[in-house]
Amino acid sequence: MKNSIRRASVGFGCLIILTALLESCNKPIEALPGPARTPPMGWNSWNAFQEDIDEEKMKRIADIMVSSGMRDAGYEYLVLDDGWMAPERNAAGELVADPVRFPSGMKAMGDYIHSKGLKYGIYECRGYLTCQKLPGSFEHEQTDMNSFAAWGVDYIKLDACYAEINGRLTTEDLAIYHEAIENTGREMILSISDFGNGAWAWGGKNYGQLWRTSGDIYPWIESVYHCGETSGGDGAIHPDFSGLWQFAAPGYWNDPDMLQVGNLENGVEDRAHFSLWCMLAAPLMAGNDLQQMSDTVRDIITNPEVIAINQDSRGHQGYKIYKQGDAEIYNKPLADGTAAVFFLNKGEKPLDLTLQFSEIGLKGKVKVRDLWKQEDVGTFKDSFTVGNLGQHEHILIRVGKSGSKPLPGPEPMSPEEYTVKADSYLSEIPYIVKRGDAPAINRSYNGAGIVLNGEEYAYGLGCKSRSVIIYKLDKTVDRLHALVGLDETSPVDETGRFRVLIEDAFGGRAIFGSGKMDKGDDAMELDIEVKGLDFLLLEFTGKGVFGNWADLRAEADQSDY
Numbered sequence: 001m002k003n004s005i006r007r008a009s010v011g012f013g014c015l016i017i018l019t020a021l022l023e024s025c026n027k028p029i030e031a032l033p034g035p036a037r038t039p040p041m042g043w044n045s046w047n048a049f050q051e052d053i054d055e056e057k058m059k060r061i062a063d064i065m066v067s068s069g070m071r072d073a074g075y076e077y078l079v080l081d082d083g084w085m086a087p088e089r090n091a092a093g094e095l096v097a098d099p100v101r102f103p104s105g106m107k108a109m110g111d112y113i114h115s116k117g118l119k120y121g122i123y124e125c126r127g128y129l130t131c132q133k134l135p136g137s138f139e140h141e142q143t144d145m146n147s148f149a150a151w152g153v154d155y156i157k158l159d160a161c162y163a164e165i166n167g168r169l170t171t172e173d174l175a176i177y178h179e180a181i182e183n184t185g186r187e188m189i190l191s192i193s194d195f196g197n198g199a200w201a202w203g204g205k206n207y208g209q210l211w212r213t214s215g216d217i218y219p220w221i222e223s224v225y226h227c228g229e230t231s232g233g234d235g236a237i238h239p240d241f242s243g244l245w246q247f248a249a250p251g252y253w254n255d256p257d258m259l260q261v262g263n264l265e266n267g268v269e270d271r272a273h274f275s276l277w278c279m280l281a282a283p284l285m286a287g288n289d290l291q292q293m294s295d296t297v298r299d300i301i302t303n304p305e306v307i308a309i310n311q312d313s314r315g316h317q318g319y320k321i322y323k324q325g326d327a328e329i330y331n332k333p334l335a336d337g338t339a340a341v342f343f344l345n346k347g348e349k350p351l352d353l354t355l356q357f358s359e360i361g362l363k364g365k366v367k368v369r370d371l372w373k374q375e376d377v378g379t380f381k382d383s384f385t386v387g388n389l390g391q392h393e394h395i396l397i398r399v400g401k402s403g404s405k406p407l408p409g410p411e412p413m414s415p416e417e418y419t420v421k422a423d424s425y426l427s428e429i430p431y432i433v434k435r436g437d438a439p440a441i442n443r444s445y446n447g448a449g450i451v452l453n454g455e456e457y458a459y460g461l462g463c464k465s466r467s468v469i470i471y472k473l474d475k476t477v478d479r480l481h482a483l484v485g486l487d488e489t490s491p492v493d494e495t496g497r498f499r500v501l502i503e504d505a506f507g508g509r510a511i512f513g514s515g516k517m518d519k520g521d522d523a524m525e526l527d528i529e530v531k532g533l534d535f536l537l538l539e540f541t542g543k544g545v546f547g548n549w550a551d552l553r554a555e556a557d558q559s560d561y
């Protein structure tokens with residue numbers, strides 16, 4: 001059954017028939033105790049105002065969160081993003097509020113937010129500076145967490161600018177914050193904002209409750225789809241996983257970044273964005289200027305039936321069951337035995353789309369409710385078709401009978417399947433993190449065989465810069481071997497550089513570096529010890545140039561290769 005999901009998700013155009021799901025003993029996703037049992041909901045200042053925030057504006061936002069009905073719809077956190085702090089710490093080394101913008105201080109800000117029945121969120125960065133070059137928390141971790149606790153903070157968005165010069169692996173860095181937060185004795189959610197550095201893969205749930213899966217989202221629909229693909233598709237992981245759904249559960253969530261609803265071209269795009277985020281069990285952090293919110297936008301972000309999909313207690317992230325060109329169908333099995341199904345047309349041509357109920361474990365006559373219209377559409381036998389969906393249009397329905405046995409979801413991939421063992425080619429194992437262009441598997445990026453120094457290699461990865469891939473390693477692996485070099489057919493005459501790093505992009509611990517290579521240079525042999533490492537990052541950089549990791553394999557000290 002697993003293979004049927006995989007094949008279908010790899011090959012666009014295949015309808016995924018999951019009838020075998022009915023027999024599968026679908027394993028429950030592991031839930032964690034603690035806060036964020038459902039995806040956090042709130043409003044964050046960044047998408048609307050960037051660093052142009054002050055206490056009067058934030059108070060107005062708090063007031064509107066209440067008067068607009070947002071708070072009652074579930075938006076509980078008001079998060080102040082970058083720009084709240086003064087450029088210098090005080091004599092005691094503590095963070096202080098910007099004296100002009102926040103003259104009453106950050107404790108007073110929190111008190112106001114709490115007085116409205118909301119929770120208080122704040123931004124910091126684990127680099128020595130924030131992304132806006134204000135004081136970061138590096139080497140002030142406990143002091144800053146103590147300040148936040150004293151101010152009544154409930155939610156910390158922790159950014160990662162300049163973290164690459166901390167000299168710490170991300171896991172080492174986050175362990176410091178995790179402990180510092182615990183030391184305060186106050187429950188504060190930690191939102192890992194690291195542009196999609198693979199927290200789902202290396203154990204982000206040990207440190208925080210949500211982690212970014214993408215770079216920053218922008219107020220246009222292509223950016224929304226791009227970020228959505230990092231969580232719901234193969235934007236950040238090997239296609240065999242069919243998205244990141246298996247790495248989310250009650251207590252920890254994939255975060256394709258904050259909402260741009262209200263900032264897009266029109267209501268059609270705003271609604272598509274909101275439905276997609278709800279299906280992906282994404283944190284719902286509104287990012288529009290609430291002072292100018294139209295009724296249409298308010299109605300979108302407060303629709304109770306759509307929010308209920310996002311906040312469903314089963315916490316199963318939605319996943320794609322169909323993709324053909326610009327047409328997509330997602331399924332999200334829910335706690336009460338029903339499922340949410342989302343039909344989306346990302347492209348220009350109008351589309352008809354059909355869901356066979358058997359694909360989501362249902363059969364016979366099935367009740368269908370339209371969640372935006374908030375009305376029952378009727379009962380349908382075996383399938384449901386939506387007709388003539390225009391560009392960015394979608395239909396979001398809830399199907400099945402509430403109170404029946406929970407419907408099965410797909411089966412997660414087991415860690416053994418995505419862990420590299422000794423005596424294997426890495427290109428044969430699904431990578432767990434990808435940034436930049438996806439590598440070509442056992443091919444050069446030009447689609448032909450991998451050729452280096454005039455010899456062709458059956459196994460390896462063909463990359464187009466910039467390309468970052470992370471693999472999980474098994475304890476049997478002692479050495480990594482490859483031949484690296486630029487592809488002769490590379491379309492540009494730029495230099496390229498290969499590096500292997502321990503664990504992640506911010507740790508900065510390179511264990512191999514090719515230096516700059518030119519097209520026509522002899523390929524370079526890579527043969528390094530990787531004993532005891534859990535994760536390896538392969539990085540290829542340059543400008544549009546093609547690079548090959550030929551014959552890329554993991555070996556034990558006594559390998560037969």
Ligand code: GAL
Pocket residue numbers: 046081082123130131132159160161193195215216
């Ligand atoms: C970025 C982050 C944004 C915003 C900004 C503030 O790194 O991804 O969401 O927080 O920094 O400077």
